[in-house]
Amino acid sequence: MLRLGCGAGFSSDRLEPAIDLAEKGALDYLVFETIGERTLAFGHRDRQLDPKRGYNPQLAARMRGTLAACKRHGTRIVTNMGVANVVAAAEVVVDVARSQGLSGVTVAAIEGDDVSDLIGPDTILFDNHDKTVAEIGRPVVGANVYLGIDAIIPGLETGADVVITGRVADPSMFLSPLVHHYGWKRDDWQKLGQGTLVGHLMECGMQITGGYFADPGRKDVPRLAECGYPIAEVDERGNCVITKLADAGGMVTPRTVKEQLLYEVHDPAAYLTPDVTADFSGVTVQETSRDRVSVANGNGHKRPDKLKVTVGFDGGFFGEAGVSYAGPNATARAALARDILRERLGGRPGFEALRIDLIGINALHATAHAPRAESDDVRVHAAMRSANRDDVATMLWEVESLLCCGPAGGGGYRGQITPSVITHSTLIDRDAVRPSVRIFRA
Amino acid sequence: MTRHIKLHEIAHARAGDKGNTSNVSVWVYDPGDYPLLKEQLTADRIKAAYPDLIQGPIKRYALDHLHGLNFVMHDALEGGVNTSLGLDSHGKSWSFLILDLDVEVPDNRPG
Numbered sequence: 001m002l003r004l005g006c007g008a009g010f011s012s013d014r015l016e017p018a019i020d021l022a023e024k025g026a027l028d029y030l031v032f033e034t035i036g037e038r039t040l041a042f043g044h045r046d047r048q049l050d051p052k053r054g055y056n057p058q059l060a061a062r063m064r065g066t067l068a069a070c071k072r073h074g075t076r077i078v079t080n081m082g083v084a085n086v087v088a089a090a091e092v093v094v095d096v097a098r099s100q101g102l103s104g105v106t107v108a109a110i111e112g113d114d115v116s117d118l119i120g121p122d123t124i125l126f127d128n129h130d131k132t133v134a135e136i137g138r139p140v141v142g143a144n145v146y147l148g149i150d151a152i153i154p155g156l157e158t159g160a161d162v163v164i165t166g167r168v169a170d171p172s173m174f175l176s177p178l179v180h181h182y183g184w185k186r187d188d189w190q191k192l193g194q195g196t197l198v199g200h201l202m203e204c205g206m207q208i209t210g211g212y213f214a215d216p217g218r219k220d221v222p223r224l225a226e227c228g229y230p231i232a233e234v235d236e237r238g239n240c241v242i243t244k245l246a247d248a249g250g251m252v253t254p255r256t257v258k259e260q261l262l263y264e265v266h267d268p269a270a271y272l273t274p275d276v277t278a279d280f281s282g283v284t285v286q287e288t289s290r291d292r293v294s295v296a297n298g299n300g301h302k303r304p305d306k307l308k309v310t311v312g313f314d315g316g317f318f319g320e321a322g323v324s325y326a327g328p329n330a331t332a333r334a335a336l337a338r339d340i341l342r343e344r345l346g347g348r349p350g351f352e353a354l355r356i357d358l359i360g361i362n363a364l365h366a367t368a369h370a371p372r373a374e375s376d377d378v379r380v381h382a383a384m385r386s387a388n389r390d391d392v393a394t395m396l397w398e399v400e401s402l403l404c405c406g407p408a409g410g411g412g413y414r415g416q417i418t419p420s421v422i423t424h425s426t427l428i429d430r431d432a433v434r435p436s437v438r439i440f441r442a
Numbered sequence: 443m444t445r446h447i448k449l450h451e452i453a454h455a456r457a458g459d460k461g462n463t464s465n466v467s468v469w470v471y472d473p474g475d476y477p478l479l480k481e482q483l484t485a486d487r488i489k490a491a492y493p494d495l496i497q498g499p500i501k502r503y504a505l506d507h508l509h510g511l512n513f514v515m516h517d518a519l520e521g522g523v524n525t526s527l528g529l530d531s532h533g534k535s536w537s538f539l540i541l542d543l544d545v546e547v548p549d550n551r552p553g
Binding site: 036037038041127128212213215218219255258259260261262263264265266267268269281282283284285315353355357359363364365366367368369381383384385420421422423424425 | 450454455456458459460461462463465467469492494495501503505507508510512514520522523524525527528529530531532534535539
């Protein structure tokens with residue numbers, strides 16, 4: 001039986017329950033998954049600003065919290081916290097190991113996901129109505145292919161304590177230890193499909209132990225504030241039980257497992273990864289005891305010939321600013337502030353795409369339906385993206401100026417400008433990708 | 443005789459995003475409600491409810507043995523997480539747009 005834990009399900013996921021898992025999980029592997037389309041873009045942005053950055057900002061904190069315990073328990077770490085700068089990340093892990101007096105820690109850095117060289121003006125972006133890179137009309141800041149088990153397993157084969165990657169398919173970080181440990185054949189599509197199912201269920205961390213789930217009165221989760229990360233116990237056939245530490249908060253139930261089963265899945269019978277075309281359509285979910293759910297009957301078919309690439313483009317600058325109104329007639333005052341902003345900025349070139357929402361009335365679902373309620377606590381929120389930072393600064397200035405020359409009682413101005421990267425996707429031939437391993441030693 | 447209730451009363455849901463495509467899986471609490479979910483919660487129904495937000499086609503997949511439906515909604519995220527100017531650029535809350543829809547149940551249905 002192999003015990004896999006997940007210590008992060010996204011870039012900013014919590015640290016304390018990961019430390020608990022490293023200390024008490026009796027794990028063979030601890031996986032930290034931290035890359036999304038948004039956070040990979042941030043990695044490119046950070047690396048542009050400073051060539052020594054571009055990895056996950058919480059890397060050092062996560063290693064300080066878990067590396068010693070993992071070394072003590074023989075738990076190996078697999079993580080994509082390298083994001084857009086794998087080598088710099090490996091050096092951070094080595095620095096942490098040295099600072100904690102952990103001699104002999106080895107780190108395997110998996111390179112080769114940066115495929116910027118393979119992207120040209122004629123590259124077709126399948127997620128954007130087959131427009132070409134040239135038609136986007138923005139500079140490319142990075143292009144990363146989703147690597148899979150073929151890239152990660154050579155890192156495990158070196159015996160490294162920590163395997164650190166950039167862009168890999170999230171489930172591949174869980175499938176790799178299974179294939180490595182059990183010696184599954186690389187064309188045993190059924191097992192690779194079941195192992196990918198395990199990885200898919202685990203990759204978002206607490207989203208299967210009660211996170212992203214609670215709906216008070218409908219779906220209550222015990223001690224959500226102390227929610228624990230998940231553990232997968234996987235046998236040599238790939239059959240698995242999803243569970244958690246007994247003393248951790250949260251819960252594992254068929255409902256939490258089912259919601260995660262289709263999270264970010266399109267066709268349940270064809271979930272594409274670099275490793276397999278996984279088939280979740282016949283998966284069975286069975287509660288065997290409290291906080292233990294058995295998951296079986298994942299299947300798979302031949303892996304795709306092409307690999308997915310996320311292409312990042314310079315998105316200029318993103319700015320957002322807000323001011324709030326509360327008390328009697330707040331909704332009308334906020335609406336007046338919105339109309340004033342539109343009048344002051346709307347006619348000017350460069351501000352065509354300005355978006356203004358009324359938080360408290362209809363913000364998140366503003367393009368879904370018309371507002372249905374009044375509120376006595378409303379925030380005007382303006383957002384725009386522009387290649388011209390000065391235009392974004394002008395927008396912030398106009399929002400702040402509402403304090404003195406807008407409707408009565410406006411307060412709580414905040415505004416910020418951040419560099420922006422936008423992303424699209426393309427496909428490249430598998431053969432064009434050449435992953436490699438570099439070893440770093442503390 | 444029948445009455446209308448919010449889907450939220452009989453089902454739970456989760457939203458995910460890839461690029462400008464949103465998917466929402468919908469699961470009934472009580473397997474006995476699955477036939478009415480499958481009959482009433484069609485792709486056309488969702489498209490008709492939110493035509494301005496969901497600009498592309500919607501495809502529905504059914505996992506009958508788990509009593510759940512998966513809706514894949516294209517061009518449904520105002521451009522996607524790195525492009526949208528909306529506050530919820532992932533569309534995390536799209537699950538509750540679906541649960542906000544009404545379903546028709548028998549008058550004598552308990553609960």
